[in-house]
Amino acid sequence: MNQSELEHALSDLPLGRIRYFDTIGSTNDLAADWDAKDVPDLSLVVADEQTHGRGRAGRKWFTPPGSALAFSLVLRPTEIESTQEVSRVTGLGALAVCRSLEKKYDLEPKIKWPNDILLANKKVCGVLVEAHWYGEQLVTLIMGIGINIAPSSVPPDQSLNYAASCIEAEFGKSIDRIALLRDILEELVDWQKQISSPDFISAWESRLAFLGQTLNITREQQASMQAKIIGLDQRGRLRLRSQSGEESVVQAGDIQLRPLVDSSQNKNKLK
Ligand code: BT5
Numbered sequence: 217m218n219q220s221e222l223e224h225a226l227s228d229l230p231l232g233r234i235r236y237f238d239t240i241g242s243t244n245d246l247a248a249d250w251d252a253k254d255v256p257d258l259s260l261v262v263a264d265e266q267t268h269g270r271g272r273a274g275r276k277w278f279t280p281p282g283s284a285l286a287f288s289l290v291l292r293p294t295e296i297e298s299t300q301e302v303s304r305v306t307g308l309g310a311l312a313v314c315r316s317l318e319k320k321y322d323l324e325p326k327i328k329w330p331n332d333i334l335l336a337n338k339k340v341c342g343v344l345v346e347a348h349w350y351g352e353q354l355v356t357l358i359m360g361i362g363i364n365i366a367p368s369s370v371p372p373d374q375s376l377n378y379a380a381s382c383i384e385a386e387f388g389k390s391i392d393r394i395a396l397l398r399d400i401l402e403e404l405v406d407w408q409k410q411i412s413s414p415d416f417i418s419a420w421e422s423r424l425a426f427l428g429q430t431l432n433i434t435r436e437q438q439a440s441m442q443a444k445i446i447g448l449d450q451r452g453r454l455r456l457r458s459q460s461g462e463e464s465v466v467q468a469g470d471i472q473l474r475p476l477v478d479s480s481q482n483k484n485k486l487k
Contacts, residue, residue, distance in 0.1 A: 217264055217394060225394045229401050232256030232290065239281065241268040244346055244360040247288035257292040258405070262397070269362060271342055272331065276375070277362050283369035283382075285393050288360040289404070303467065304411050304452045306331050307420040309343040309359050312403035314423050320399060321387050326425035328378075328473055329445075329454045333363075334425050337475075338381035340364050361400070365391050377472075414450065421448040426473060430459075434472040442476070 219236040226234060233255050240246060240263040247261045263286050269277035279286040291305065310327045317323040317335075325341075326334045333341035344360040364370050364382035371380060383391050410416045421427070426445050433456065434440040443456040446463070453465040 217262070221394060222262060222397075225398050226260070226401065229398070230258065230405060231401065232259030234260045235262070237261070237263040239263065239265040239267060242266055242270055242360070243286050243288040244270070244344060244358050247290050247358045247360070248346070248348065248356075250290060255290055257290065259290040260287060260401070262287040266362075271344060275377075277342060277344075278369070278371040278375070279362055280368060283364075283366040285361070285363040285365055285397055287397065288358050289401075291357040291359055291408075293354050293357060303330075304416070304420075305357050305359060306343050306345045307416075307448075307452050308404065308407055308411055309345065309361050310341075311407055311416070311420050311423065312400050313341050313343075313361065313363065315403045315407075315419075316396060316399035317383070320396075321383070321391070323383075323386060325423065327420065327423045328425040329448075330471070332378070335381060335383070335386040337425070338379045338386075339376075340381055340383055340386070363396070365393055365396070417448055417450055417452060420452065424448070426475065430476060432474045432476060433466075434474070435466065436471075445473075 217236065222236050223234055243261040243263050243266065250259060250261070263279070265281035266277065266279035266286050269279045269286060271277045310331060310333055313333050314325040314327060317325045323335055328334050331343040332339050341361065341363040346358045347354055348356040348358065364380065366384050367382055370382050407416060424445060427447065428444065430442055430444045432440050433443050441458065443458050446455045446457050449455055449465055453467055455463060455465055457463050
């Protein structure tokens with residue numbers, strides 16, 4: 217992967233600037249720096265390796281060289297006018313990755329709400345959306361996506377909070393990273409136009425992992441509970457039903473969803 221290969225492969229997409237790095241701390245950080253410099257909507261930062269890739273709540277994201285996709289997009293919220301819509305942007309990233317994996321690779325990805333993509337119940341991708349405000353006004357969203365492509369991108373078990381895999385292991389053949397990136401960006405641009413529509417929510421909801429299943433749910437500073445996942449509401453919040461039949465919704469926050477019985481045969485990896 218290099219700058220000119222990327223520019224060539226993405227030339228027909230309506231992107232802003234494109235920057236490639238062999239190695240970088242975090243693509244989200246560079247995109248945020250760019251943001252301050254007023255780069256256009258849909259500017260893209262791609263790195264082969266991240267030395268300080270991050271997940272939510274300060275967790276680490278592992279991106280060793282030559283084996284993964286790590287990229288960030290600068291999104292200027294035009295359609296996304298309210299904070300209500302912001303939570304959908306994580307869904308937008310997840311949906312774009314799912315659609316790409318379904319269409320060309322015949323895989324069946326699932327979205328572990330709010331931001332993980334699973335194949336065969338193992339995490340292959342994470343989405344991290346960071347909002348930048350100017351006073352009360354939302355100025356930019358940085359959408360970072362990390363995808364494990366080759367086996368060497370999968371972190372060692374002891375560093376994981378959920379079993380992980382990579383696309384090549386599940387697909388059974390090698391994957392062209394740039395072609396996959398192109399497909400994802402194309403889906404993203406298409407679905408972004410529909411982000412306020414019920415169709416977008418339906419497409420996202422139909423790919424939810426554990427839909428209709430009762431799970432152990434742990435939320436920040438709250439005791440864990442068992443509840444059934446019953447879908448998404450129109451704001452993209454997760455709808456739950458407790459064992460006593462009470463319904464509630466969860467905003468994107470730090471939440472952990474865990475099957476009661478793990479069927480992935482990776483139970484030891486689920487911490
Ligand atoms: C995420 O956070 O899953 C969001 C990851 C976003 C990464 C992208 S890469 C491009 C952009 N630049 C960045 O710096 N970040 C974004 P979270 O749900 O908090 O999951 C983090 C947890 O996933 C860690 O604590 C590990 O347990 C696990 N993990 C770390 N690296 C992994 C990997 N490569 N594959 C699977 N799991 C991983």
